[in-house]
Amino acid sequence: MIRLYYAPGGCSRAPHIALEEAGADFEAVRLDFQRGEQRGPEYLAINPKGRVPALVTDQGLLTECVAILAWIAQSWPQARLAPLDDPWAFAQVQSFNAFLASSVHVAYAHVSRPGRYADGADAAAAMLAKAPEALGGFFALIEAQLADGRPFVHGDGFTISDPYLFVMTGWVFGRSLVDPKAVPRVASHHARISERPAVIRVLAREASEA
Secondary structure, eight states: OEEEEEOTTSTTHHHHHHHHHHTOOEEEEEOOGGGTGGGSHHHHHHOTTOOSOEEEETTEEEESHHHHHHHHHHHOGGGOOSOTTOHHHHHHHHHHHHHIIIIIHHHHHHHHOGGGTOOSHHHHHHHHHHHHHHHHHHHHHHHHHTTTOOSBTTBSSOOTHHHHHHHHHHHHHHTTSSOGGGSHHHHHHHHHHHTSHHHHHHHHHHHHHO
16 A cells, blocks of 8 residues: 655645545555654654655655656556656656756745754844745746646646646745736646645545644
8 A cells, every 4th residue: 555644735735636636546644743743753764854745655665746746647657647658748847846846845945944944033034035036036937837828837738747836836825925916827727726626635635634
């Protein structure tokens, strides 16, 4: 049995949605970050990084959203969550997801977890003041990618990039770090993804277990 370790609202929501979209048989295991369960010995024995997501498979442990999302797409090819038969198109999916992981997520973490990068209230305030500028620039690039009216990140088909962007958009809109009116196509994408049955199931599960 595949087990996904997740935290409600975390970036683990992206592979959580992807597993649902794929029709995978899996167990979702919630970690309570408020109680520090991600740093407890039981979880650290599973994932020494002490973060989510972590996916336990028959082949072993897999971490990091970009890798987990790609593995899901490749393991359930019938779900068509990535253009697996086109190396260039698949590289574009990986490139976009890596951008979310290395740029968007990191910029957001300067607001959500400033202590990871510097100590003190002044440093945290400086990061909070700077983050909207960086995030605004990143989301302007994403808005431009959607400028041709495509319904999903990479065109007409839903891919593993869509739930990942959905998570990031929810974060930045939720903290008013990016104005939805400044990126209307991104805002429309977020609303569209929120209506998918797999997303509704994941949000309901996370809410019921919180």
